[in-house]
Amino acid sequence: AQSVSQHNHHVILSEAASLELGCNYSYGGTVNLFWYVQYPGQHLQLLLKYFSGDPLVKGIKGFEAEFIKSKFSFNLRKPSVQWSDTAEYFCAVIIPGSARQLTFGSGTQLTVLP
Amino acid sequence: SAVISQKPSRDICQRGTSLTIQCQVDSQVTMMFWYRQQPGQSLTLIATANQGSEATYESGFVIDKFPISRPNLTFSTLTVSNMSPEDSSIYLCSVESGDGYTFGSGTRLTVV
Numbered sequence: 001a002q003s004v005s006q007h008n009h010h011v012i013l014s015e016a017a018s019l020e021l022g023c024n025y026s027y028g029g030t031v032n033l034f035w036y037v038q039y040p041g042q043h044l045q046l047l048l049k050y051f052s053g054d055p056l057v058k059g060i061k062g063f064e065a066e067f068i069k070s071k072f073s074f075n076l077r078k079p080s081v082q083w084s085d086t087a088e089y090f091c092a093v094i095i096p097g098s099a100r101q102l103t104f105g106s107g108t109q110l111t112v113l114p
Numbered sequence: 115s116a117v118i119s120q121k122p123s124r125d126i127c128q129r130g131t132s133l134t135i136q137c138q139v140d141s142q143v144t145m146m147f148w149y150r151q152q153p154g155q156s157l158t159l160i161a162t163a164n165q166g167s168e169a170t171y172e173s174g175f176v177i178d179k180f181p182i183s184r185p186n187l188t189f190s191t192l193t194v195s196n197m198s199p200e201d202s203s204i205y206l207c208s209v210e211s212g213d214g215y216t217f218g219s220g221t222r223l224t225v226v
Contacts, residue, residue: 034214034215043206043217043218043219043220044157044206044217046214046215049213049214051213090156090157100145100210101147101159101162102147102157102159102208102215103159104156104157104158105156106155106156107155107156
């Protein structure tokens, strides 16, 4: 069964610091990849997604992610974080043509200090 | 993308009782997904609900505990039966929408 690993459980940064959150998946074939964000007390929102094409994907709020097939990775990045980026971030994958349910990583709690 | 209305948003229930959670989608969708998010943890898929057929449950989840209805292409319910404190979680529904997935706002369930 496919799995998704997020190795950073809790990341604490100061405002303006750069961010990179790791995401690795275990499936060897083609996958669709997502990053979701959950702000405190709110529901999940899609940050960005990768289906095919340019492996560098730009999402909302200045986030981007790079798909590296050889490393089975889809790391999330932001050059300069803000206090409002404090949230939990989830990486997720689906296998095209399968039952199409999302498999989520364990999540990374990001705390940005003002 | 689709918009999901989920209710109730929260509830506090006595152990041994059941709670039914509803999700209404503003467009017709083939599959609806039900997830559980236990405190401090990620989302775990409970089951996939297709209209006109029985739901498909993931390992560790059974129909007797989490019966699901899918009477049409815009609506589904999940019932948490014979609740215990271990069922205290956030329950979410989700649909495939556009190029991604849309989630309901969640139901925060506390079992006392």
